[in-house]
Amino acid sequence: MSEQLREMCKSLRLAYVADIYDQTPYESSEQFLEAIFAEEFRLREEAKVQRLLKKAKFLDGKNLSDYEWHDQIRFPAHIDPGGLQSLSFIENRENVVLIGAPGTGKTHLATGLGRSACEHGYEVRFFRVAQLVEQLEHALRQEKLAAFRKRFEKVDLIVLDEMGYLPFGKEGSELLFQLISEWYEQKSLVITSNLEFSQWNRMFVDGRLTAALVDRLIHHAHVLSFTGESYRLSHALSRSH
Structure with missing residues (x-):
């Protein structure tokens, strides 16, 4: 991923897209976006749970x-x-x-x-x-x-x-x-x-x-x-x- 795209992800607060985009299978534009955003949401939830467990x-x-x-x-x-x-x-x-x-x-x-x-x-x-x-x-x-x-x-x-x-x-x-x-x-x-x-x-x-x-x-x-x-x-x- 180019540095420009990384900066865009950072600005949009997409914490994981830059790391997972090249591991996501591509079948169509819609499928790719859906898969990559679903994984972004999953990883966000996982990180949130870990933060909550640490604070507890x-x-x-x-x-x-x-x-x-x-x-x-x-x-x-x-x-x-x-x-x-x-x-x-x-x-x-x-x-x-x-x-x-x-x-x-x-x-x-x-x-x-x-x-x-x-x-x-x-x-x-x-x-x-x-x-x-x-x-x-x-x-x-x-x-x-x-x-x-x-x-x-x-x-x-x-x-x-x-x-x-x-x-x-x-x-x-x-x-x-x-x-x-x-x-x-x-x-x-x-x-x-x-x-x-x-x-x-x-x-x-x-x-x-x-x-x-x-x-x-x-x-x-x-x-x-x-x-x-x-x-x-x-x-x-x-x-x-």
């Missing part, structure tokens, strides 16, 4: 395709695995809360839902809850709390992993409560926790704040209970024999 900051590459649905996940009556994987809860600004013992597949499912959301064009952010609270407290000390909260304006789904693994101080609890209150009916959350709702006062200092937080989270929520033993423990024990 997942801790690993776990996804729904290798998730093992098991009979020890109790679904509410109004949703099943297919309904969850459809991601309709994001469009409806509903929450998904996954509660159960460590090692039962909650984080894998939460990450898989988040990655699938990215693949469908949604803006997603992944946090371990303790790290989010640390970032909130740091932003407050730096007088940058408003800017930190503004970063979520265009985010569709926030995955909050390990709610309840570490207790928070009064300041951290209040900051997290304020943030989740802002997201109420504006964003979707996927939350994993090893504690039943009745035990959440262990991590939040204020009982009234805990009740108000739980009320907001479960108002539009699909709550799944994970029972049984830890998969990680069972797998480790089976390998040791």
Whole structure:
């Protein structure tokens, strides 16, 4: 391709045409243009998904395709695995809360839902809850709390992993409560926790704040209970024999 044509592609913001035009079979002018533009669109979508996955900051590459649905996940009556994987809860600004013992597949499912959301064009952010609270407290000390909260304006789904693994101080609890209150009916959350709702006062200092937080989270929520033993423990024990 001539330099002039490359510059034209650049001006038209055709990021991939210059690289793929000589690999595209030519049968007719119309077929060639259709094929080359279709590939441009496909590569753009692929690049967008990669950008979304990078911005989400997942801790690993776990996804729904290798998730093992098991009979020890109790679904509410109004949703099943297919309904969850459809991601309709994001469009409806509903929450998904996954509660159960460590090692039962909650984080894998939460990450898989988040990655699938990215693949469908949604803006997603992944946090371990303790790290989010640390970032909130740091932003407050730096007088940058408003800017930190503004970063979520265009985010569709926030995955909050390990709610309840570490207790928070009064300041951290209040900051997290304020943030989740802002997201109420504006964003979707996927939350994993090893504690039943009745035990959440262990991590939040204020009982009234805990009740108000739980009320907001479960108002539009699909709550799944994970029972049984830890998969990680069972797998480790089976390998040791």
